[in-house]
Amino acid sequence: MTVSVFKILGPVSDIPLGEGRSYTVDGHMIAVFRLRDGSLRAVDAVCPHKGGPLADGQIDNKVVVCPLHLNAWNLATGCSQSGQPPLAVYPVRVDGDQIVLGD
Amino acid sequence: MTERLVVIGNGMAGARTVEEILARDGDFTVTMFGDEPYGNYNRIMLSNLLAGVETEDGIFLNDLAWYADNGITLHAGTKIERIDRFAKVVYATDGTATPYDKLIIATGSSAWVPPIKGINNPHRGYHQGVFAFRTLDDTRGMIRYARDHERAVVIGGGLLGLEAARGLQNHVSHVTLLHAMGHLMNTQLDEKAGAMLRDSVENKLGIDVIVNAMTSEILGKDRVTGVKLGDGTVIDCDVVVVAAGIRPNTQVAANSDLTVERGIVVDDHMRAEGEEDIYVVGECAQHRGSLYGLVAPLWDQAKVLADHITGRDLTAAYHGSKLSTKLKVAGIDVASMGLKEPETDDDEVIVYNEPRKGVYKQIIIRDGILVGATLVGDNRKAAGLIQAFDRGTPLPDERAELLFDIGGPAGEITPEEMPDDAQVCNCNGVSKGAICGVVSDGCKTVGGVMEKTRAGKGCGTCKPLVQRIVEWAAGGEVEEDPAASWYVPGVPMPKPELMAAIRKYELKSVSSVFMKLVPGGEHDAKSKMGLASLLKMMWADEYVDERDARFINDRVHGNIQRDGTFSVVPQMKGGVTTPAQLRRIAEVAEKHQVPMVKLTGGQRIDLLGIPKEKLPEIWADLDMPSGYAYAKSFRTVKTCVGSDFCRFGVGDSTALGIALEERYQGLEGPGKMKLAVTGCPRNCAEAYVKDLGVVAIDGGKWEIYVGGAAGAHIRKGDLLTTVETAEEVIRLTGRFLQYYRENANWLERTYTFVPRIGVDRIREIVVDDADGIAAALDAAVEEAVQAYKDPWKERAEPATPGQFRTSLPLIVLPQVPVRS
Numbered sequence: 001m002t003v004s005v006f007k008i009l010g011p012v013s014d015i016p017l018g019e020g021r022s023y024t025v026d027g028h029m030i031a032v033f034r035l036r037d038g039s040l041r042a043v044d045a046v047c048p049h050k051g052g053p054l055a056d057g058q059i060d061n062k063v064v065v066c067p068l069h070l071n072a073w074n075l076a077t078g079c080s081q082s083g084q085p086p087l088a089v090y091p092v093r094v095d096g097d098q099i100v101l102g103d
Numbered sequence: 104m105t106e107r108l109v110v111i112g113n114g115m116a117g118a119r120t121v122e123e124i125l126a127r128d129g130d131f132t133v134t135m136f137g138d139e140p141y142g143n144y145n146r147i148m149l150s151n152l153l154a155g156v157e158t159e160d161g162i163f164l165n166d167l168a169w170y171a172d173n174g175i176t177l178h179a180g181t182k183i184e185r186i187d188r189f190a191k192v193v194y195a196t197d198g199t200a201t202p203y204d205k206l207i208i209a210t211g212s213s214a215w216v217p218p219i220k221g222i223n224n225p226h227r228g229y230h231q232g233v234f235a236f237r238t239l240d241d242t243r244g245m246i247r248y249a250r251d252h253e254r255a256v257v258i259g260g261g262l263l264g265l266e267a268a269r270g271l272q273n274h275v276s277h278v279t280l281l282h283a284m285g286h287l288m289n290t291q292l293d294e295k296a297g298a299m300l301r302d303s304v305e306n307k308l309g310i311d312v313i314v315n316a317m318t319s320e321i322l323g324k325d326r327v328t329g330v331k332l333g334d335g336t337v338i339d340c341d342v343v344v345v346a347a348g349i350r351p352n353t354q355v356a357a358n359s360d361l362t363v364e365r366g367i368v369v370d371d372h373m374r375a376e377g378e379e380d381i382y383v384v385g386e387c388a389q390h391r392g393s394l395y396g397l398v399a400p401l402w403d404q405a406k407v408l409a410d411h412i413t414g415r416d417l418t419a420a421y422h423g424s425k426l427s428t429k430l431k432v433a434g435i436d437v438a439s440m441g442l443k444e445p446e447t448d449d450d451e452v453i454v455y456n457e458p459r460k461g462v463y464k465q466i467i468i469r470d471g472i473l474v475g476a477t478l479v480g481d482n483r484k485a486a487g488l489i490q491a492f493d494r495g496t497p498l499p500d501e502r503a504e505l506l507f508d509i510g511g512p513a514g515e516i517t518p519e520e521m522p523d524d525a526q527v528c529n530c531n532g533v534s535k536g537a538i539c540g541v542v543s544d545g546c547k548t549v550g551g552v553m554e555k556t557r558a559g560k561g562c563g564t565c566k567p568l569v570q571r572i573v574e575w576a577a578g579g580e581v582e583e584d585p586a587a588s589w590y591v592p593g594v595p596m597p598k599p600e601l602m603a604a605i606r607k608y609e610l611k612s613v614s615s616v617f618m619k620l621v622p623g624g625e626h627d628a629k630s631k632m633g634l635a636s637l638l639k640m641m642w643a644d645e646y647v648d649e650r651d652a653r654f655i656n657d658r659v660h661g662n663i664q665r666d667g668t669f670s671v672v673p674q675m676k677g678g679v680t681t682p683a684q685l686r687r688i689a690e691v692a693e694k695h696q697v698p699m700v701k702l703t704g705g706q707r708i709d710l711l712g713i714p715k716e717k718l719p720e721i722w723a724d725l726d727m728p729s730g731y732a733y734a735k736s737f738r739t740v741k742t743c744v745g746s747d748f749c750r751f752g753v754g755d756s757t758a759l760g761i762a763l764e765e766r767y768q769g770l771e772g773p774g775k776m777k778l779a780v781t782g783c784p785r786n787c788a789e790a791y792v793k794d795l796g797v798v799a800i801d802g803g804k805w806e807i808y809v810g811g812a813a814g815a816h817i818r819k820g821d822l823l824t825t826v827e828t829a830e831e832v833i834r835l836t837g838r839f840l841q842y843y844r845e846n847a848n849w850l851e852r853t854y855t856f857v858p859r860i861g862v863d864r865i866r867e868i869v870v871d872d873a874d875g876i877a878a879a880l881d882a883a884v885e886e887a888v889q890a891y892k893d894p895w896k897e898r899a900e901p902a903t904p905g906q907f908r909t910s911l912p913l914i915v916l917p918q919v920p921v922r923s
Contacts, residue, residue, distance in 0.1 A: 016903040018614075018651025022910045031910070036614060036626060036651070045910065053667040053910035056655040056715075060593075060626035067655045067663050069531070070560065072628070082557055083537075 113137025116385025442475030530561020593627025678706025754799020810857025
């Protein structure tokens with residue numbers, strides 16, 4: 001999917017530091033992560049391997065690890081580190097105290 | 104500027120070295136001189152050629168086209184006589200002169216022919232019917248002559264002599280092997296192994312063997328008719344093959360005033376001693392006093408030489424080779440490495456001898472390291488032994504495992520034998536081909552390959568096979584994985600150092616560990632869970648709990664399932680329940696339409712398919728403590744009926760199981776801890792295969808077993824000790840578990856930990872308190888016990904925003920059907 005217009009998902013404080021939460025946007029599930037450096041990343045919420053909930057995965061400032069089979073993806077590029085298909089990546093930023101999806 | 108490289112010698116060493124130089128894009132015009140009028144062939148295969156199992160075409164490594172394709176000028180059949188080191192020119196016997204900038208001498212060896220009366224014909228070299236066994240021409244001549252003759256004698260009972268004897272059987276009806284020493288292959292084998300080999304050669308192959316045989320004369324006027332031994336024995340024959348050894352070809356070097364002892368003396372860069380531009384490689388080189396006649400050292404030398412001569416790596420140095428061979432000698436498996444006999448009284452020698460099958464195995468261990476091994480008749484364990492010998496790796500405590508496959512499938516399959524599509528990892532479905540692909544893409548560490556393919560990341564049983572495949576695919580160029588010894592992959596420290604640093608800097612949160620102990624302060628997702636567990640163990644109440652460091656199971660206190668729902672297992676100590684408890688569980692399951700209710704292997708009741716957002720409500724309705732069926736922690740104590748009802752029970756296993764669980768519930772560790780207490784040695788609670796299992800024995804005593812497993816890995820626990828009272832069991836359990844928590848690697852279960860440390864050592868520490876740390880272990884586990892809080896009480900208010908918010912996708916996944 002493409003995000004043509006930006007969309008406010010809610011306050012940043014909804015996502016604890018270093019964790020992810022999933023949001024529904026136009027019928028799609030998107031996992032938004034709040035990195036420990038304060039920045040945000042947004043990727044598909046569904047693991048392309050076997051459908052795991054990526055928002056429940058552990059992250060660092062680079063990757064998310066799916067909780068089901070521990071496959072890892074780069075949060076910035078969506079590329080898999082363990083031979084899986086890539087994840088779609090979405091632009092996301094903090095505006096004031098709100099999470100904004102889209103450019 | 105392109106330099107002129109001249110190579111004297113076109114055998115395996117010379118040609119291989121040129122290949123290595125070409126592979127490094129060395130900028131040379133290459134000229135090679137070979138004695139023999141051919142391209143480069145595999146000399147080792149000459150015995151196969153003699154035996155008729157290989158053709159001449161099949162043994163060529165570099166045919167003439169290879170030289171042309173690579174712009175190499177080959178003078179095959181031209182012998183170099185002398186080097187002018189100062190003018191930098193080589194002179195051939197035909198009078199031609201060839202200038203060089205760099206020179207490589209790879210003249211190899213020649214057959215050594217002992218001075219035996221009648222062996223030479225004054226007019227034409229060897230007496231008619233006498234052959235050496237060294238070159239393609241020797242082999243051709245031998246085959247041609249032997250075809251029309253009947254009885255052969257081979258002089259020399261080493262490797263080459265045995266091969267010659269075996270090969271000649273293809274052409275003549277009777278072969279006798281004469282060996283001057285007391286047993287066959289005396290350079291590689293001890294007397295017993297040599298005798299065993301002799302039995303096989305005589306009885307299985309039908310070759311006559313005479314040892315201590317000094318050949319004194321070759322008989323026959325125009326042609327060979329027999330040989331005469333020192334004791335006067337005459338053996339009739341019409342072919343004689345001399346395979347009594349080789350001598351390095353050093354004449355050209357000696358003619359040119361290079362330093363020559365037994366071979367041409369070289370430095371660690373493979374340069375002739377004192378020479379800037381002259382290199383020496385292969386059998387003719389003498390390095391630190393040693394000459395090498397096997398291919399593996401030669402390959403190593405060629406690499407060093409190529410690195411140095413091309414300037415790729417001017418520090419490249421050859422340090423000598425540890426010699427090992429694994430081969431079929433005349434159809435019989437033989438492997439030998441290092442010492443053939445013990446040298447000191449302290450050397451540990453293990454010998455297995457089965458004459459009926461022609462099997463002999465001997466290994467020599469010094470200070471826990473393999474220093475020598477000999478195998479005759481069975482090479483199945485050779486690859487592993489050679490690896491242990493080369494690397495000096497620690498050996499299994501069960502020495503028999505070095506000689507035999509114990510408990511494993513018969514005949515370990517080798518990576519070569521596996522088809523590409525063979526599934527290696529049965530958990531994650533990874534094939535041999537996929538592993539090899541990642542290796543050929545440049546990943547040469549076992550850990551890296553496992554990370555990329557996920558092979559070996561399931562139950563872990565296939566890890567040794569993955570390792571063997573990676574080693575095979577990388578062709579011996581496996582890189583040591585620096586992270587292999589680290590506690591977690593993202594912090595470069597083994598556990599003891601890591602714990603010391605954490606204490607020193609008082610690091611009480613996972614992010615502070617990354618910040619302080621990782622260069623660059625880089626966080627690592629895959630290290631968080633292990634660090635969280637370690638810090639909790641070390642700091643108990645003082646641990647600063649950053650929720651993102653927890654794995655999802657620990658964030659929401661349930662085990663995530665394949666559809667993103669969770670399982671809920673209430674505590675049921677010792678597997679003992681009540682009607683009221685069962686009624687409540689039934690009511691909760693009905694009220695929430697729980698898709699599946701299942702009895703677990705640990706004697707608990709599991710409610711499966713619970714959405715995350717419903718967890719707090721279900722805990723509240725159950726109003727039972729967490730059964731911890733999701734964490735790397737103390738899990739369950741399984742019990743049998745015990746003495747209350749069972750007519751065989753000799754101890755109250757249920758009461759003790761409940762007491763153990765009461766005390767150690769929820770205790771985190773590097774891995775799961777599954778326990779059992781069984782009321783008699785019939786072992787209904789399966790205590791022998793638990794991380795810690797307690798067995799009641801008659802007389803009111805309890806046996807404590809540790810390190811058992813019955814998962815992907817099956818192991819009977821080791822008896823730690825036998826105690827008199829239940830209190831003692833509870834105390835030692837806590838002490839053992841604490842020792843495990845402090846010393847095991849992350850995710851290392853007790854079935855690996857206990858054999859790694861050794862049960863005797865663990866007993867010293869935990870039972871006998873030989874190290875004086877028992878009180879500290881008791882105090883540490885007591886502190887952890889006191890810090891226990893039931894996580895399912897964390898339900899009125901979420902610990903973090905959206906702790907129980909769904910992460911489930913809207914896409915419909917294959918649903919687990921509701922069972923009614």
